[in-house]
Amino acid sequence: MDTPDQGHIVKSFDEELRRQKNLLAEMGGLVESQTTLAREALLRKDTESASRAIELDPRVDALAMEAEQTTIRMLALRQPMAIDLRRIVGTLKIANELERVGDYATNVAKRSLVLQQFPANFSMNGVSRLSRGVQENLKAIIDAVGEDDADRAAEVWRSDESLDDIYNGIFRELVTHMMEDVRNITPATHLLFIAKNLERMGDHATNIAETLYYAVKGERLPAQRPKGDTSAYAVVRAPGE
Amino acid sequence: MDTPDQGHIVKSFDEELRRQKNLLAEMGGLVESQTTLAREALLRKDTESASRAIELDPRVDALAMEAEQTTIRMLALRQPMAIDLRRIVGTLKIANELERVGDYATNVAKRSLVLQQFPANFSMNGVSRLSRGVQENLKAIIDAVGEDDADRAAEVWRSDESLDDIYNGIFRELVTHMMEDVRNITPATHLLFIAKNLERMGDHATNIAETLYYAVKGERLPAQRPKGDTSAYAVVRAPGE
Numbered sequence: 001m002d003t004p005d006q007g008h009i010v011k012s013f014d015e016e017l018r019r020q021k022n023l024l025a026e027m028g029g030l031v032e033s034q035t036t037l038a039r040e041a042l043l044r045k046d047t048e049s050a051s052r053a054i055e056l057d058p059r060v061d062a063l064a065m066e067a068e069q070t071t072i073r074m075l076a077l078r079q080p081m082a083i084d085l086r087r088i089v090g091t092l093k094i095a096n097e098l099e100r101v102g103d104y105a106t107n108v109a110k111r112s113l114v115l116q117q118f119p120a121n122f123s124m125n126g127v128s129r130l131s132r133g134v135q136e137n138l139k140a141i142i143d144a145v146g147e148d149d150a151d152r153a154a155e156v157w158r159s160d161e162s163l164d165d166i167y168n169g170i171f172r173e174l175v176t177h178m179m180e181d182v183r184n185i186t187p188a189t190h191l192l193f194i195a196k197n198l199e200r201m202g203d204h205a206t207n208i209a210e211t212l213y214y215a216v217k218g219e220r221l222p223a224q225r226p227k228g229d230t231s232a233y234a235v236v237r238a239p240g241e
Numbered sequence: 242m243d244t245p246d247q248g249h250i251v252k253s254f255d256e257e258l259r260r261q262k263n264l265l266a267e268m269g270g271l272v273e274s275q276t277t278l279a280r281e282a283l284l285r286k287d288t289e290s291a292s293r294a295i296e297l298d299p300r301v302d303a304l305a306m307e308a309e310q311t312t313i314r315m316l317a318l319r320q321p322m323a324i325d326l327r328r329i330v331g332t333l334k335i336a337n338e339l340e341r342v343g344d345y346a347t348n349v350a351k352r353s354l355v356l357q358q359f360p361a362n363f364s365m366n367g368v369s370r371l372s373r374g375v376q377e378n379l380k381a382i383i384d385a386v387g388e389d390d391a392d393r394a395a396e397v398w399r400s401d402e403s404l405d406d407i408y409n410g411i412f413r414e415l416v417t418h419m420m421e422d423v424r425n426i427t428p429a430t431h432l433l434f435i436a437k438n439l440e441r442m443g444d445h446a447t448n449i450a451e452t453l454y455y456a457v458k459g460e461r462l463p464a465q466r467p468k469g470d471t472s473a474y475a476v477v478r479a480p481g482e
Contacts, residue, residue, distance in 0.1 A: 072326065075313070075316035075317055076320060076321055076326050079318065079320075085313065085317050089313055175426060175427060175430055178419060178423075179423050179426055182419075182420050185419045185420055185426070189416055189433065192430065192433075193433075193437070196434070
């Protein structure tokens, strides 16, 4: 005689799990939009896109808070088994990561509004490549989350290193531009922070990949990925120095 | 006849809670050390301090992971009551915040190593004031966590705005120094990122304050604190521009 109640509990647990996944999918979609809008704001000097990216952020934050509350309720009221526990906690972590990606996209959009006040005296190619790569990695990892695809997660995880290389190149390039012409200093400074934000968005895609891989497979990705941002150590010397 | 088992359960739950608090205290102490070492590395050009700040980071990360695992086990195996739930989840969040503070302190230490290669052609007063303020706020909030002191948390929360003002001043100052002398560009760029890291450390102290206040009081701090970093919108024009 265990069916009615048991059945009810099992079903509603699955429902809650599905609800969590839907929350993640919705967040993922919003954050992808923010990223695309921030990119347009940046490269096309499009004020409208910047505003829309910024306006989406409170919704992303609200969903992250909802995901957190759902997770805690599931953990506290049920006694999930090991595999469910891994997945539930994974959702919480991924929601947090997505929320931070949204924050960085918002910051990129805000800084792009300042950049629009300056004529571009130097190429945006590096930043464009970086933002394209980050956008692709985010899309890939958000899809992977939707499909519990650990192999795809591992791919995203590996490809972040090339983004770090692009970032390090941009850092040196921008400092050089500042040295060439004093009028480049303010816009290049904002671009430095924009590039840093993009690089951090890539890092969070990597974190999501690690979390997803563990949630699905129950084992960690092979080894600690070497941190690829070496710009903390970068030295660019002024001419004649 | 409920005492033996009940007593055992209650006692071990309290033990786990105490263990969680000890973890936080240990993390707090390590992160405070990192912050102090990073400040010395920065202001006294002290390579040894920088290395020690960097070396502490893996221990902070390991403790954060331990705090996470303890929390999840407590949530999953027990069915905590509302107030316990708030405190347990609070510990998890505070551990995450501390871990990130540690990351930023590590980054400050790394960048200070680069700065040591450059003669200081401009004053470090702003950065020194910012780093002192952040250090004080961190110490205050770590103490408040140890004593479940919600009022102190509220104080820290309010005082972050003045740190944001200092940061915004530094941003303008450094950009101006870059414009004055091309040789300032590389060191000032690193200082910009250092200042940004310090400002973020202050933000995390604020986040800890919010979490602690809620864990203790069961209600949120009065209102969303206005984000004080306006540097995303900052425009500094080159002379004659």
